[in-house]
Amino acid sequence: MTSLRLVFFHLTCLILGIMAHMTDLSITVRQERRFVSANSGDHVCLRCFYEGDGSAWFYWYKQPLGQKPQLISTFYRLDKNGTFYNEFKNNPRFTLNTGDGTNHLTIFDLSISDSATYYCASAYTFVFSFTEGTTVSVKGSGLNVPASVHQSPSEIIKPGGSVTLNCTVHTGTCDGEHSVYWFKHSQESHPGLIYTHGGGNDQCETKDNTQTHTCVYNLPMKSLNLSHVGTYYCAVATCGQIVFGDGTKLDFEDNGDSPVLVYFLSGALTFTTILVVLLALSVFKMKKGNTYQSTESQARLSAPPASDEGCREDLHYAALNLNLPNRSRRQRNHTNSECVYSSVKH
Incomplete structure (x- = not known):
């Protein structure tokens, strides 16, 4: 009995779990x-x-x-x-x-x-x-000397090349440790955290006669492709505040005036021109040959037939009635008339 209750309990939990999972989705x-x-x-x-x-x-x-x-x-x-x-x-x-x-x-x-x-x-x-x-x-900040982040506005990159993004952080009067973050924003994706530089100010220096602490951080990138295009924001978290830079936009250079592309297009245009000229000459020659053959055929068809008098003769037949001299009635009754045919050759 106990085993049956245990089985029923497990089945009930399984059904409720499946229903909860379906509802959660x-x-x-x-x-x-x-x-x-x-x-x-x-x-x-x-x-x-x-x-x-x-x-x-x-x-x-x-x-x-x-x-x-x-x-x-x-x-x-x-x-x-x-x-x-x-x-x-x-x-x-x-x-x-x-x-x-x-x-x-x-x-x-x-x-x-x-x-x-x-x-x-x-x-x-x-x-x-x-x-x-x-x-x-x-x-904005309530500090006497506010923190600030400076970035280059844009960088031109090449496919397969490399680039190093710079982020200069002025921490103001706050001399405590801080952390630097890099965000990326592009048309294909929303801003997202891609890199974090933890605490430590080994790259920072303090300027004489000022209250400003300056730190420089780099973000190197290699083997660049289209997925790297976008705007990269540098942010610093220091003294309970977060300050963002204005962002550095990465974009591929315009290869419209590239010498390699110009040479390639020029060669393609020259080859195409030569090919068109050769095709035009071939068509012209073919058309000329067809015209000559057509003229010769028409001349043969329109020429008069050759004379073949030795092979053919035109015959004309005529019936002649001749008045024969008086004969005896017996002869006249036997033969009323006689036809003589004559052939005339022209």
Whole structure:
């Protein structure tokens, strides 16, 4: 009896697990934007949409660069309002706009500390589904000497070549350790973290008579191809703030004026011209030969037939009536008339 109950319990768990898994697949979440740049003091609305029939929970997480995610809020689909946690609780700068299919997060009076990646997530039967997140970059600082990041605006690259991206970081009055991050944005993909340079200021120097600490970081890339085209952003996390550079755009050089391409096209044009001339001459010769043969055939057909008097003669026949001298009645009755035919040769 106990074994039967155990089997029934396992079957029930299996069926419920399958149903939960199928229901979880029907819940999807998505965010509109992947990168947002704003100024200190502005506000930003991070939109999150969900679809499905399951009664799921929805979450907002904040993840500053180099730190673990922080729970901002939760929202149950059957409820009207969401709940904030930790430092976001009772904070008027953070509000939720929830409804059927929406879970939007609005941040007012932005500060440098709000620079981070914000994730919208859903959960059903203890299974979490995350979106790709929205990275928020807030410009401006309350420091006397603000941190800044400088990058070259663009770089021209060649297929199979190499390039080194430079990022110059001025950390201002903050002399603590910092971390540098590289993001890539292209038409095929949204901004994503591709490289991290951890703590350590071995590449930094302090200028005399100034409060500025300058650091230079490089991002070398080799064997370049079309997948490397895009804009690369350098970001630094230091003293509780995150500062982004304006980005360096990588693009392939225009090979329209390349000497190799010009030579190739010139050779192709010359070859094509020669080929056309040869074909035209061949067509002309063929047409001329056909015209000569046609003229000769017409001349033969229109010429008068050769004289063949020795092989043919035209015969004309005529009937002659001759009056014969009087004969005896007996002879006349025997032969009434005689026809003599004469042939005349022309």
